[in-house]
Amino acid sequence: xxxxxxxxxxxxxxxxxxxxxxxxxxGFTVAAGPVMAQTAITTDTQGLTAGEVNIPVPGGTMKAYRxxxxxxxxFPTILVVQEIFGVHEYIKDTCxxxxxxxxxxxxxxxYARQGDMSKVTDMQGAIAVAGKVPDAQVMADxxxxxxxxxxxxxxxxxxxxxxxxxGGRITWLYAAHNPKVKAGVAWxxxxxxxxxxxxPKHPIDIxxxxxxxxxxxxxxADQGIPVSTVxxxxxxxxxxxxxxxxxxxxxxxxxxxxxxRPSYRKEAAEDAWQKAVAFFKLxxx
Numbered sequence: 513x514x515x516x517x518x519x520x521x522x523x524x525x526x527x528x529x530x531x532x533x534x535x536x537x538x539g540f541t542v543a544a545g546p547v548m549a550q551t552a553i554t555t556d557t558q559g560l561t562a563g564e565v566n567i568p569v570p571g572g573t574m575k576a577y578r579x580x581x582x583x584x585x586x587f588p589t590i591l592v593v594q595e596i597f598g599v600h601e602y603i604k605d606t607c608x609x610x611x612x613x614x615x616x617x618x619x620x621x622x623y624a625r626q627g628d629m630s631k632v633t634d635m636q637g638a639i640a641v642a643g644k645v646p647d648a649q650v651m652a653d654x655x656x657x658x659x660x661x662x663x664x665x666x667x668x669x670x671x672x673x674x675x676x677x678x679g680g681r682i683t684w685l686y687a688a689h690n691p692k693v694k695a696g697v698a699w700x701x702x703x704x705x706x707x708x709x710x711x712p713k714h715p716i717d718i719x720x721x722x723x724x725x726x727x728x729x730x731x732x733a734d735q736g737i738p739v740s741t742v743x744x745x746x747x748x749x750x751x752x753x754x755x756x757x758x759x760x761x762x763x764x765x766x767x768x769x770x771x772x773r774p775s776y777r778k779e780a781a782e783d784a785w786q787k788a789v790a791f792f793k794l795x796x797x
Contacts, residue, residue, distance in 0.1 A: 535564060536576075536598075536599050536600075536621060537601070537629055538601075538630070540600050540602065541598055541629055541630070541632070542630075542632070542633050543597055543632045543634055544638075544770075544772070544773060545635075545773065547772045547773075548771070548772055548776065551771050551776050552601075552602075552771050553609075554605060555612065557579070557608060559581060559612075560580065560608060560611045560612070561582050562577075562580075562607070562608055563577070563578065564576070564577055569620075569653045569656040570649075572624075572625075574620050574624050574653060574656070575599075575621045575624065576620040576657060576660075577603065577604045577607055577619045578616070578617070578619075578664075579611035579618075580611050580615070580616035580665050580666075581614060584665065585616065586666055586667035586670075587615055587616040587665060587666060588666075588667055588670035588672065588792070588796035589615065589618070589661045589666035589668075589671050589672065590673065590674055590796075591619075591654055591657055591673040591686070592607050592610070592618065592673075592674055592675070593673065593678075593679030593680075593682045593683060593686075594621075594623075594675070595675075595676040595679055595770070596677055596678040598623055598630075599620070599629075601772070602771070603619050604619070606619075606676075609785075610792075613789050615792065616667075618660075620654070622645065622649075622650050622653055622654075622682075623641050623642065626644040627641035627644070643710075644710070645710070646711075647710065647712065650682055650685075650686075651689045654673070654689075668692065670796040671690070671692050671694055672693065672795065672796050673695075673697075674698070674788065674792075675699065675701060676699040676700070676769065676770070677701065678701075679701065680700050681703075681715060682701070683696045683698040683699075684696065684703070684715035684718065685713070685715065685718060688719075693723055695724050695725055695726070695727070695794075695795035696724060696725070697727045697792065698727070698728050699769055699784070700730050700731055700734055700766050701728075701737075702714065702715075702741075703716050703737065704744065704745075715745060716741075716745055716748055719745070719749055722749075722756070725795065726756040727758075727788060727791045728756060728759070729761075729769075730742055730759070730760045731764035731765050731766055731768050731780070732762040732763055733762075733763050733765050734764075735765070736766055739760060742760060745758075746758060757791075759784065761784070768780050768784075769781045769784060769785070
């Protein structure tokens, strides 16, 4: 792991009592609002190895949810990056869905140092926690997760990453950060933004550094990510001769894959999921 990168990670005292004892969210994050039980997908663990694991990261131990086919592997690995609401049931189920497709999928609690999402009750609180998380810390934690995965049933030479909303932006950044990444799938991740101390660069700024192709899945009616920024990103990718693919679903809102929320759009979500799985199978074969 890059020493310069590690120097940017905040030094936090993770005591055994305060950090290691923390577990992932049970059920759905309260801050996400009422759960749409009639559309929320539940994937079983039959034929899988699935559950919480501990990942050694700079400064402590991070909880993660891992799902993979039963057996020794090695399996192509997908790092699953949480939406703004943390690693709750939706993200865990997404890991199980990938595992059913033959992948090792692992989602680390990337907010662990900044807050406990199980205690956050509204969107403002979720935004406040996410706003404290430095990109450098996230990159280092994903590096640590990839290293753990490679030693625990994953194939180090077949590494992919996917993320939703907050995690969609991270997907682009990590595809530029880690040369071992073979493919990324970004679900409605922000592409442009202002530079800050914690988030110095955005996907539009790192196009020339991309190490792997990224599939971008976006909603044409996303109020937070205008289609104009998708066009901006496409132009930058073409100018830098970087191969990536975008699908923009017309009249589709942000978080259209989140099957437990009112934003869910079944047809678009199912089509995008099929494209995501095919993209990973192509590039991690």
